[in-house]
Amino acid sequence: MAEGTGMSKALAGGIGVLTVSSVCGLVLMTVMYKIQIDKFPPVSPPTPTKPVIPTGLPPTLRLPDYLIPESYKVFLQPYFYSAITNNYTNQSFIFTGNSTVRVKCMEHSKRIYLHVHDLNVTTVEVTKSDSNEKLVVSGYKIHQNESNFLEIQLKETMSGHGTYYDIFTKFEGELLDNLAGFYASWYTKNIKFEHNYCCLFLFTVLHKNVSTNRFLATSLLKPTDARKVFPCFDEPALKAVFHITVIHRPGTSALSNEIGEIDGEEWIVTTFEKTPVMSTYLLAFTVSDFTYISKSSGTNIHIHARTEAIEAGHADYAIQVTENILKYYQNIFGLKYPLKKIDQIALPDISAGALENWGFISYQESGLLYDKKTASSFDQERVATMIAHALAHQWFGNLVTMRWWNDLWLNEGFATYMSYIGVQDAGWDLRDLIVLREIQTAFQVDSLNSSHPLSLQENYIQTSAEIIDLFDDITYRKGAALLRMLATFMTEEAFMKGIKTYLDKFQYNNTVYNDLWNCLQETKENVEAFMSTWIEQAGYPVITIITQTGETSQEHFLLLIHSNIVNFLPNSIPWQVDIRYIKSTDFAVKNELLRVNVRRPHFELKDKDDWLLANVNCTGFFRVNYDEENWNKLRMQLERNHNVIPLINRGQLIDDAFNIARGHRLNVTIALSLTKYLINDTEYIPWESALKNLDHLILMFDRSEVYGPIMKYLRKQITPLYKHFEEYTLNGTIPEKHTEQYNQVNAISVACSSGFPECIEMAKSLFKDYRNGTNDIHPNLRRAIYCSAIASGDEYDWEFAWKEYQRATVTAEKDKLRYALTCTKEIWLLNRYLQYTLDPSKIRKMDLVSTISYIAKNVAGQPLAWDFVRGHWSYITQEYGISLGSLLDAVTKRFSTDVELEEVLEQDEDDQALAARALEQVIERTEANIKWVKENKQIVKEWFMGEL
Known part of the structure; x- marks a missing residue:
């Protein structure tokens, strides 16, 4: 890929030619303009009443509402060649284009505002649509601030009352390689998988040629980058129809949201059918030499990928899954998929897992x-889950779109929740795992003062940075968790009936969350009353039940309680909580609605041996605390016969206890005691829940004397689980049940990392055979085996794995090796690996964040990763076009000292603005860790010492 000065010279040459042409054009336009003005002087429109004409910039960063876009005609022409040969030596990484947007004007005005960012606009014309009368443009300006406004000033006034105008612009831009906007990328032709980035508006240009490297251009439009490609009204509610034409080099072909083709001679002109009415961020198209497979079952389904992948059958699984899930969604949503076709394309260089472009979805x-020869069952599950999520967006987000980004959860929360339902029709029963993956993860962020409500007021979210900040665990995971809670409260049948009404009523339109409540209330009353505080109020409650009296209370659960909490509703406005519970005397699930703190006779236990368990199957988004006596009864029940406690609740009890202890409401020894029974449990959900919470203890204490006793206890507890799966592991096989396959990997990872000799020797032996080519490792186990072997190995093991990473052609395999390379304890290797992340020829840009995060998880790598991120903070954001929010979270998880807090607080104000909310959350989490460690270090140490 062209980098540095290579790209700049090519750009300079291209822009030089375009500049001369532009100057000549401007001179000619000036002469013609003067002739036309002298011949037809402008006449002011009649003004029987003097309207209020907007002047100056709008008062907010939102576009004024008096112009409503209806359609766009967009022409785009990237100038680069996909391959450099003897015939093509003048590579130019620029693009030019023009756009005509037809708008309806609702108020008199002399100003037009559109969005533009990082584009050079060379021509602006405004024409009255019905008469083709040109309005005189007295000037235009791109505001270089957060508004990204292109302000067009007119000499005469546009008429309101629904008059139509056409706004024509010509523009040019540079194809950078920063994974944002319209940018350049590359891939290696002879390697099956590497390359390309795409998003809501996507270009990929590839060429059939003998040279190794192929150049391409792609674009990322979500959420606010359509303005980087062409001037537009870049807000989700300003939907329009799009007519797209791409002019590209010979030897290439094009795809888009709708398909059609016209060939030229020296250039190929590809014109696409008009799109549905849609938001700007959902545009997508590509120009490539990819091949595809197709299937038709009412809708034409195409899977596009590199020729090598298609010929190897790697797209076969995806096309079958797509057909199954698409039919299933059409059935349960009661609406047919509205387009004639759905294209899906595999792009190895894309920062998001998938992008839900309407009718043309792009994926990593x-x-x-899915390569069934080398991929794990977890890789296969990921394909099905990603497709289910992206297809759900075709209804939630594409057909019905949130009005503004403050209600992003209406898109992402729904797609996340529905993916667990949709993937069932592809043969994956993952619904219980939503507790581990979504609910428990959302709890962590939402227990901070710096969390945010699921739906904020519109005026709180205006800048692009504020919008990007909303793509977080609250929006995706809490959104999904609350929808699951609501479906349980209503019954799933009633919930889906209301969803059908919602989709049918608002198709092709935009909504706010109250529109959803209104539709759901047609099937069950009081939905709005039940859900209002869950949506409008940040955080969640901890329900405390005193079983001796039945007294029940709720309070806002926070890890760190500040005296002046201003971003939450006061606790006098309680959440409505649907408490589903069972007793040891009656296992029938019962439920109670809790609005205020009261005494509940239902929760009172008469017999000293009875216990109560609330939040059955963790359907409610809250934690439950009990009196110490009930906690001990539940612990004893787990130790006597854990199968009496529902599976999900075995994980929930552990997660609740540890986090309630972190919130200073429970003695940590009670939480620790709940893990003792695991020596007899082989189920994945409770083990995964326990390991996540014990991992937090390890992060807090792995640099202190407490670490040794923790590892000895963990080794003792994990040994039976390791032995349970040992025969499978040694035989290179896996259990049939999917969750057992996950737990087999857990057993290997934890046993080896905690120093269990048999595990370490097994991993080293398998890795040695793998190096010698005498034995293969089952794909399910490779990530754990590679990591364990490299952690206990030397630099030669690391170098071997690095070469294997470079040689690997299947992305799933490369990902396993890329992770394993971060497991070494050698500081110099980790430092070198960090430097590799800045070289896209070694580590793809899309993998930078996860690679550094993996290194930070390693106790030897954490300080290196933190210093690295601080040293390259601005560079990474500017050069790589990414937010540092997830990076900040990853490299500071271990922070629990005053010195580390000071380092976070010392970040420059300019740097803080790049990830303001994430930095605020890191500061609060670090403060909470400091306080908790000071109070509990000795208690934790003594407990583990007592268990040895």
């Missing part, structure tokens, strides 16, 4: 392609 290769 590992999210769409």
Whole structure:
């Protein structure tokens, strides 16, 4: 890929030619303009009443509402060649284009505002649509601030009352390689999987040629980058129809939201059918030499990928899954998929797992392609889950779109929740795992003062940075968790009936969350009353039940309680909580609605041996605390016969206890005691829940004397689980049940990392055979085996794995090796690996965040990763076009000292603005960790010492 000065010279040459042409054009336009003005001087429109004409910039960063876009005609022409040969030596990484947007004007005005960012606009014309009368443009300006406004000033006034105008612009831009906007990328032709980035508006240009490297251009439009490609009204509610034409080099072909083709001679002109009415961020198209497979079952389904992948059958699984889930969604949503076709494309260089472009979905290769010879069952599950999520968006987000980004959860929360339902029709029963993956993860962020409500007021979210901040665990995971809670409260049948009404009523339109409540209330009353505080109020409650009296209370659960909490509703406005519970004397699930703190006779236990368990199957988004006596009864029940406690609740009890202890409401020894029974449990959900919470203890204490006793206890507890799966592991096989396959991997990872000799020797032996080519490792186990072997190995093991990573052609395999390389304890290797992340020829840009995060998880790598991120903070954001929010979270998880807090607080104000909310959350989490460690270090140490 062209980098540095290579790209700049090519750009300079291209822009030089375009500049001369532009100057000549401007001179000619000036002469013609003067002739036309002298011949037809402008006449002011009649003004029987003097309207209020907007002047100056709008008062907010939102576009004024008096112009409503109806359609766009967009022409785009990237100038680069996909391959450099003897015939093509003048590579130019620029693009030019023009756009005509037809708008309806609702108020008199002399100003027009559109969005433009990082584009050079060379021509602006405004014409009255019905008469083709040109309005005189007295000037235009791109505001270089957060508004990204292109302000067009007119000499005469546009008429309101629904008059139509056409706004024509010509523009040019640079194809950077920063994974944002319209940018350049590359891939290696002879390697099956590597390359390309795409998003809501996507270009990929590839060429059939003998040279190794192929250049391409792609674009990322979500959420606010359509303005980087062409001037537009870049807000989700300003939907329009799009007519797209791409002019591209010979030897290439094009795809888009709708398909049609016209060939030229020296250039190929590809014109697409008009799109449905849609938001700007959902545009997508590509120009490539990819091949595809197709299937028709009412809707034409195409899977596009590199020729090597298609010929190897790697797209076969995806096309079958797509057909199954698409039919299933059409059935349960009661609406046919509205387009004639759905294209899906595998793009190895894309920062998001998948992008839900309407009718043309783009994925990371590992999210769409499945190689049954080398991929694990977890890789296969990921393909099905990613497709289910992206297809759900075709209804939730594309057909019905949130009005503004403050209600993003209406898109992402729904797609996340529905993916667990949709994937069932592809043969995956993952519904219980939503507790581990979504609910428990959302709890962590939502227990901070710096969390945010699921739906904020519109005026709170205006800048692009504020919009990007909303793509977080609250929006995706809490959104999904609350929808699951609501479906349980209503019954799933009633919930889906209301969803059908919602989709049918608002198709092709935009909504706010109250529109959803209104539709759901047609099937069950009081939905709005039940859900209002859950949506409008940040955080969640901890329900405390005193079983001796039945007294029940709720309070806002926070890890760190500040004296002046201003971003939450006061606790006098309680959540409505649907408490589902069972007793040891009656296992029939019962439920109670809790609005205020009261005494509940239902929760009172008469017999000293009875216990109560609330939040059955963790359907409610809240934690439950009990009196110490009930906690001990539940612990004893787990130790006597854990199968009496529902599976999900075995994980929930552990997660609740540890986090309630972190919130200073429970003695940590009670939480620790709940893990003792696991020596007899082989189920994945409770083990995964326990390991996540014990991992937090490890992060807090792995640099202190407490670490040794923790590892000895963990080794003792994990040994029976390791032995349970040992025969499978040694035989290179896996259990049939999917969750057992996950737990087999847990057993290997934890046993080896905690120093269990048999596990370490097993991993080293398998890795040695793998190096010698005498034995293969089952794909399910490779990530754990590679990591364990490299952690206990030397630099030669690391170098071997690095070469294997470079040689690997399947992205899923590359990902396993890329992770394993972070497991070494050698500081110099980790430092070198960090430097590799800045070189896209070694570590793809899309993998930078996860690679550094993996290194930070390693106790030897954490300080290196933190210093690295601080040293390259601005560079990574500017050069790589990414937010540092997830990076900040990853490299500071271990922070629990005053010195580390000071380092976070010392970040420059300019740097803080790049990830303001994430930095605020890191500061609060670090403060909470400091306080908790100071109070509990000795208690934790003594407990583990007592268990040895």
